[in-house]
Every structure is written in C-alpha cells, then in structure tokens.
Amino acid sequence: MESSEATRDRLLQAAGEEFACKGFECARIREICIRASANVAAVNYHFGDKEKLYIEAVLEAHRCGPGADEEAVDPMAGPDDQLRSFIRHFLGRVLAMQAPDDWRHRLMLREMLHPSSASDALIRESIRPRFDQLKAILRRFCPEAENRRLNALAFSVIGQCLHYKMARPIAERLIGTEGVEALDLDFLTDHIATFCLAALGVTPPFDAAGESVPEKSQSSAGS
Amino acid sequence: MESSEATRDRLLQAAGEEFACKGFECARIREICIRASANVAAVNYHFGDKEKLYIEAVLEAHRCGPGADEEAVDPMAGPDDQLRSFIRHFLGRVLAMQAPDDWRHRLMLREMLHPSSASDALIRESIRPRFDQLKAILRRFCPEAENRRLNALAFSVIGQCLHYKMARPIAERLIGTEGVEALDLDFLTDHIATFCLAALGVTPPFDAAGESVPEKSQSSAGS
DNA sequence: GGTGGATTAAAACGCCTGTTTGAAACAAGC
DNA sequence: GCTTGTTTCAAACAGGCGTTTTAATCCACC
Numbered sequence: 001m002e003s004s005e006a007t008r009d010r011l012l013q014a015a016g017e018e019f020a021c022k023g024f025e026c027a028r029i030r031e032i033c034i035r036a037s038a039n040v041a042a043v044n045y046h047f048g049d050k051e052k053l054y055i056e057a058v059l060e061a062h063r064c065g066p067g068a069d070e071e072a073v074d075p076m077a078g079p080d081d082q083l084r085s086f087i088r089h090f091l092g093r094v095l096a097m098q099a100p101d102d103w104r105h106r107l108m109l110r111e112m113l114h115p116s117s118a119s120d121a122l123i124r125e126s127i128r129p130r131f132d133q134l135k136a137i138l139r140r141f142c143p144e145a146e147n148r149r150l151n152a153l154a155f156s157v158i159g160q161c162l163h164y165k166m167a168r169p170i171a172e173r174l175i176g177t178e179g180v181e182a183l184d185l186d187f188l189t190d191h192i193a194t195f196c197l198a199a200l201g202v203t204p205p206f207d208a209a210g211e212s213v214p215e216k217s218q219s220s221a222g223s
Numbered sequence: 224m225e226s227s228e229a230t231r232d233r234l235l236q237a238a239g240e241e242f243a244c245k246g247f248e249c250a251r252i253r254e255i256c257i258r259a260s261a262n263v264a265a266v267n268y269h270f271g272d273k274e275k276l277y278i279e280a281v282l283e284a285h286r287c288g289p290g291a292d293e294e295a296v297d298p299m300a301g302p303d304d305q306l307r308s309f310i311r312h313f314l315g316r317v318l319a320m321q322a323p324d325d326w327r328h329r330l331m332l333r334e335m336l337h338p339s340s341a342s343d344a345l346i347r348e349s350i351r352p353r354f355d356q357l358k359a360i361l362r363r364f365c366p367e368a369e370n371r372r373l374n375a376l377a378f379s380v381i382g383q384c385l386h387y388k389m390a391r392p393i394a395e396r397l398i399g400t401e402g403v404e405a406l407d408l409d410f411l412t413d414h415i416a417t418f419c420l421a422a423l424g425v426t427p428p429f430d431a432a433g434e435s436v437p438e439k440s441q442s443s444a445g446s
Numbered sequence: 447g448g449t450g451g452a453t454t455a456a457a458a459c460g461c462c463t464g465t466t467t468g469a470a471a472c473a474a475g476c
Numbered sequence: 477g478c479t480t481g482t483t484t485c486a487a488a489c490a491g492g493c494g495t496t497t498t499a500a501t502c503c504a505c506c
Contacts (some may be wrong), residue, residue, distance in 0.1 A: 155386055164382075175374050179370075198430055211372075
C-alpha cells in the first residue's frame with residue numbers, strides 16, 4: 001500500500017516536470033513513465049487517462065506553491081515598501097522558474113497562458129489573491145482611481161516582471177547572454193520598483209544618467 | 224505552371240494560419256492541406272517536409288511584416304512624442320494579433336518565444352531594428368545612462384505592451400471580458416505612455432485619482 | 447499454505463502522424 | 477499523336493501515440 005502511493009507520487013512528480021517543460025500535447029506518457037520508473041499502464045491505473053493526470057499535476061503544483069510568500073508583504077509597511085516587496089517576491093519567482101527543479105511554477109505559468117479545466121482552482125486560490133493583493137497596494141497610491149486604471153496599473157507591474165521570463169530566449173539573442181545575466185534579481189527589482197514608484201510620483205524619476213536619486217541631494221549637481 | 228505557384232501560395236497561407244495558432248508541433252499537415260484545398264503530397268512536393276514548410280511560412284510572415292511602420296515614428300518629433308508613437312504602433316500590432324487574419328504577427332511572436340532555425344533572419348531584419356529604435360528613443364531621455372539601464376527601460380516598455388497579448392486569457396478570468404475590453408488601444412496607449420513618461424520625469428505622475436494632469440492646472444484642485 | 451484484493455508488467459490494440467509511392471492528369475513542343 | 481516534364485491524387489507506409497487487455501506479482505489476512 002505504501003509502494004502504490006510511492007509510484008503515484010513519482011508519476012505526479014515526473015508528469016509535472018514533463019508537462020511543465022513540454023506542455024500537455026507534447027508531453028509523452030511513455031517518457032513520464034520512464035522518468036518515474038513506472039509502467040505505462042500505471043498512469044491509467046492511478047489516474048485514468050492523460051488529462052486527469054495533467055489536472056492532478058497542476059493541482060499538486062499549486063498545492064505547494066502558495067502560502068509562504070503571501071505574508072511576505074508586511075501589512076504595516078508603507079505602500080512603497082509593500083510594492084517593492086511585492087515586486088521582489090514576484091520577480092524572484094519568475095526568475096527562479098529557469099531552475100529545472102521549479103516545475104511547479106512553470107506549470108502554473110503554462111496554465112495561465114493556456115487555461116484548461118484545471119485552472120479554475122489555480123486562479124481562485126493562487127492567482128486572484130495575489131492580483132487582489134497587488135491592487136490593494138496600488139489602491140493606497142490612487143485611492144480614488146477608477147477600477148479600470150487600477151487594473152492597468154497592476155498589469156503594468158506584472159507585465160514588466162513576467163517579460164523577463166517570457167522573452168528570455170529572444171532577449172539573449174538581442175543583448176547577449178551576458179547582457180541578460182547583468183539583469184539580475186537585485187538590479188531588476190530596484191529598476192522595476194523605481195520605474196513604477198516614479199510613475200506613481202513617490203520616487204524621483206530616472207534622470208539623464210538613468211538613475212533615480214533622492215530629492216534631497218539634487219540641489220546643485222555639476223557635470 | 225501558374226497553378227503550381229497557386230497551390231504553393233495557398234499552402235503557405237494555410238500553413239501560416241495553422242502554425243500561428245497551434246504551433247509547429249500541434250499543427251497537422253492534413254489540416255493545412257484541407258485549408259489549402261491541396262493534397263497531402265503537395266507539401267512534400269513543393270517544400271520537402273513539414274519543417275521546411277514551417278521555415279518558409281515564417282520567412283513569408285516576416286517578409287510582409289516590417290516596413291511601413293518603421294517610419295511611423297517621426298524623427299523630427301520630440302522624444303516624448305516619439306515614445307508615444309512607438310507605444311501606439313507596437314501596442315496596436317499586439318492587440319491586432321487577436322484578429323484571425325493576422326497570422327503573420329502571431330507566427331512571429333511564436334518564433335520570438337521559441338526561436339527555431341527560422342528566427343535568425345526574423346531577429347536580424349525585424350526585431351532588432353525595432354529594439355534599437357526604441358533604445359534610441361530612450362537614449363534621448365537618458366543620454367548618459369549605462370547600456371544595462373537602457374536595456375531594462377526598453378524591456379519595461381515592451382513588457383507592458385506584450386503583457387496584454389500574453390495574459391489575455393488569464394486577464395479575462397481575473398477582471399472579466401468587459402474588463403479586458405475596457406482596456407482598448409486608446410486607453411492603453413495613453414496609460415503605458417504616461418506610465419513610462421512619468422517614470423522618466425517628463426509627464427506628471429499618476430495622482431490619487433489615477434490621472435496624470437498637466438502641471439499648470441494643478442495649483443488648487445478641490446476633491 | 448491458501449485466498450483475495452491491490453499493484454505491476456508486457457504486449458497488443460486502434461488511431462493518428464508525417465512521409466512516400468506509383469499512377470493519373472495536365473500542358474507544351476514538335 | 478506522341479513524347480516530355482510538371483503537377484495532382486488516392487492509397488499505403490512505418491512509426492509513435494494514448495489506451496486497454498491479460499497475466500503475473502506482491503502482500504496482508506485467515
């Protein structure tokens with residue numbers, strides 16, 4: 001009875017990795033079973049068919065996904081610190097998706113781009129809470145803004161972060177591998193946070209040197 | 224001899240549409256041939272195999288793609304007008320990708336996300352010129368900025384625009400179909416342009432109402 | 447040791463895929 | 477009218493796919 005659960009778990013793990021990097025259509029059941037050291041009939045026995053296995057893999061992915069970093073944003077902090085913190089955690093997850101062991105987030109991202117029947121729970125329990133959290137943070141900057149504006153602001157934040165995951169292959173060809181690697185978590189967090197906070201009038205905008213210097217020391221600058 | 228070119232063209236068109244909306248792996252040769260009213264053997268006769276057909280379709284897509292809107296950005300205009308113009312045209316193309324007849328841009332986007340052997344010419348002749356154009360515009364705002372900052376700024380602009388294409392399915396589930404439709408070309412162009420220009424210190428930032436009002440009329444505004 | 451349900455294993459089943467075949471249809475030159 | 481080269485067509489091919497079948501194996505319980 002233990003061993004049955006064991007192969008079921010191994011199948012779930014292998015399926016998650018395979019689905020995450022190849023998608024539902026291109027993932028092969030035989031490959032999943034080889035990874036899991038299981039027989040092809042095992043997926044039918046434990047899950048029924050390929051689609052039910054996929055759904056279980058997505059649910060498993062989002063089961064371990066959320067939670068910890070929900071409280072990463074200090075509710076007592078100021079709105080600018082909250083936004084910075086949100087961007088850092090979101091971007092950290094996005095950049096970490098490159099890691100081969102992080103199939104859960106890659107699978108979730110895949111579900112976001114091509115929602116299937118498995119994405120209802122995903123949206124309800126994982127994506128929407130974060131989206132509402134971001135909107136709540138932005139609401140503190142624009143308490144009187146219409147909802148449409150708040151949606152657009154949220155998408156501006158998310159879009160900038162996700163772009164570094166989506167466009168990585170093309171970015172490497174555009175600015176080179178070393179150019180992409182120069183855009184690490186610390187730099188990008190600061191860049192995007194400053195970009196957004198400047199757009200919201202909290203932080204001074206980028207100057208001619210591409211820096212955002214605090215107001216106080218901007219009285220008389222030579223050169 | 225004319226009819227041969229005719230079925231070749233029909234195959235190219237049908238293949239473009241099919242590859243654009245299903246990808247290389249999931250597109251079916253038989254479906255392409257049905258669309259093109261051609262026999263399955265025709266693709267082998269005219270192109271050799273599926274991959275060569277795909278490459279030809281990508282090249283065909285980018286052949287008609289670029290050109291006209293390169294000059295859409297007035298070189299004599301101010302940098303803020305140039306950026307606004309760039310965003311409007313880029314966003315216009317992104318949003319127009321939903322249209323079923325615009326398989327060329329969808330196919331190019333697919334190549335951007337998963338570069339194949341067909342994407343060299345695409346990057347060289349279509350993507351890099353636009354990327355350099357955007358960086359040149361941004362350079363006018365930050366003439367002394369390091370290259371890394373300029374890359375990040377460019378990605379901030381592009382990322383915001385592309386997000387509305389990538390995340391449309393999930394956006395519809397988050398804010399509803401009417402919520403997405405409220406984010407039309409005019410609103411988004413103005414939103415993203417204002418967002419970026421405010422971050423660059425050109426335009427006043429979003430205020431509490433989520434608006435970016437010109438400085439002059441911001442002296443005494445009640446409620 | 448035998449029994450019965452749960453789990454695994456090998457092989458086969460249709461089905462669909464991209465590709466190829468060999469013949470038919472067509473147009474042009476002489 | 478025949479040949480020549482090009483283009484189309486229906487049919488078949490080999491291979492991979494998800495799934496199913498059937499038998500073997502395991503393991504707790506009596």
